[in-house]
Amino acid sequence: MMTQKSALSFDRVVWLSVATVIVTIALVILRGDQLQLLPQRLSPVADAVGVSPRTQIVLQFDQPLAALPPGATLQLTPPVTGALQIAADRLIFTPGMPLTTDMTYTVQLDAALRGQQGGRLREPLRWQFRTGGLQVVYTAVDAEGRERLFVADANLGGAAERPASPTQLTSGPLSLWDFSVSPRSGQIVYSALKEDGTSDLWAVQLGDLTPTLLAPCPNAVCNSTAWSPDGKLLAYARRNASEFGAAALSPPRLWLFDPASGDTAPVFTDSQKLAFEPSWSADNQWLSYVSPEDGGVGVIQLATGQEQFYPTISGETGRWQPQADRLLYTSFRQVGEQYVAHIVLADPVSGEATNLSGETALVEDGAPAWSPDGAWIAFRRKELTGPGATPGKQIWRMRADGRAAAPLTSDPGFDYSAPQWSPDGRYLLFHRLPLKGPTITLSVWIYDVTTGARWLVAEPGQRPQWAP
Structure with missing residues (x-):
């Protein structure tokens, strides 16, 4: 039987326990209010x-x-509409339309945001940035033989304006392998070589100018990247090191990378x-894709999972028409006793x-590129006979059905690289290589399809791409 003294002691224990719980809850609440959600980047x-x-x-x-x-809300001034989403520890705003060029924008995020660990944004975030115009991303080799990534203004004023100095985007003791530019966000992804x-x-x-590690590839070479048009996936080739050889010498396989989640998966089962x-x-x-084991595209x-295959030894992948599921590829064949390379449109x-x-054309065609509206094709051509024959390949243009083929360049002393159309379809971007002379230096050029004007963007420079 419990005595009065024992009952009082029991009551004290109960009340002490309740008080402890209340204090603990209060501390948790207070601590939660004190936790901050801190921006890292x-x-x-x-x-x-x-x-x-x-x-x-x-x-x-x-924190997530x-x-x-x-x-x-995340607001831009001047006002911009778009989609706001969460991806783990990142908040991403995707504008519904491209921002205005050469415009200063102010970004403000309100303080309602919270983290999964209880942290909250204590005050609104506010900062500014300024957009640029159309730019060109390219590579150049430094004095030590390392290939670096640069960006330069497209200088659409042409030769009348002096181009601004390019900005170097990569550094370090080693070179890069290749790169690609997202057509959706302008983000540049590149394959950075390591000492092993x-x-x-x-x-x-x-x-x-601060690079971030997008996808680590331990014991492998990852390169040959391509952004999906909506910017949601990155396709790339992966070569895994094995007991039979180094990664760079291993056979390539296609993978997909999701930047939002960080997930990767092979393309083929x-x-x-x-x-x-x-x-x-x-x-x-x-x-x-290029299929090295089968020899074709x-x-x-x-x-x-539907597949098709087109035999060719060109080593070039197919290029898709912007408005249809059709692609261009280069096919080698024989016309009489002459070996030629022709561009084929396949469905x-x-x-x-x-x-x-x-x-029956006696030409070596290749590197076709669709104009943004799908009406024109720019490509490289070397005429093998006749007055137009040149040692190097020139830039040509033809209609989507092959009609009205005509040269845009005619410089026997130069070889021109694969052309790239600007987003508005007015300009072509390429590099050119002198075939003779005291110095052989690659240089990046822009050609105005409307006026026929052309101008230098960078020298030295190679492998250019538009940065929209």
């Missing part, structure tokens, strides 16, 4: 200049983010299928194929 960075008009606004925090609370002969995928945003040089269709549904429909669904160069 802003992109574009504060006061950045020359930012791509197609940039995304990305804020990375010190909770769901967006009602009314949470492998390479990782790194990313850099125009206006922010058959782990032994080899492929590299991926290229996306405009609707993000098809991939073309392969295509796969990602949703269904992987119907199986139809059309020789756009002309069945």
Whole structure:
């Protein structure tokens, strides 16, 4: 039987326990209120200049983010509409339309955002950046033989304006392998070589000169990247090191990388299928690639797994038409006693194929590139006979059906690289190589399809791409 003294002692214990719980809860609440959600990285960075008009606004925090609370806003001034989403520890704003060129924008994020660990944003975030115009990303080799990444203004005023000095984007003791530019955000991803002969995928945003590791590739070489047109996936080739050889000498396989989640996955269910040089269709549904084991260009429909194959020894991947699931590839064949290279338009669904160069044309065509509206094709051509024959390849243009083929350059002393159309379809970008002279230096040029004017962007420079 419990005595009165025992009952009082029991009551004290109960009340003490309750008080302890209350104090603990209060401390948790107080501690939760004191926890801060700290930004680790802003992109574009504060006061950045020359930012791509197609940039995304990305804020990375010190912890994964909770769901967006009602009314949470990220505002740009001047006003911009777009989509706001959470990806782990990042808040991403994707503008619905490209930003205005050469414009200063102010970004403000309200303080309603919270993290999954209880941290909250104590006060609004606010910073500015300034967009640039159309730019050109290219590589150049330094005095030590290392290939570096640069960006320069497109200088659309032409030769009348003096081009600004280019900005170097990569450094370090080793070179890069290759790179690609996202058509959606302007983000540049490049394959950075390491001392053991492998390479990782790194990313850099125009206006922010701090590279970030995008996809580590331990004991492997990752390169040959291609952004999907919607910017949601990155296709790349991966070569794994093995007991039989170094990674760089190993056979390539195609993989997909999701920047939002960091997930990677092989393209093919058959782990032994080899492929590299991926290229996306405009609707993000098809991939073309070079198939080294079969000797040609392969295509796969990602949703269904449907495949097609086009035999060729060109080593070039297929290039998809912007408004249709058709692609261009280069086919080697024999015309009489002459070996030629022709451009073929293929439909992987119907199986139809059309020789756009002309069945009997004595030419070496290659590196076709569609204009943004799909109406024109720019390409490299070397005429093998006649008054137009040159030692190097020139830049030509023809209609989408092969009609009205005409040269845009006619310089016997130079060889021209694969052309790249500007987003508005007015300009072509390429590098050219002198075939003789006291110095042989690659240089980057722009050609105005409307006026025929051309001007120098960078010398030395090679492998240029537009940064929209």
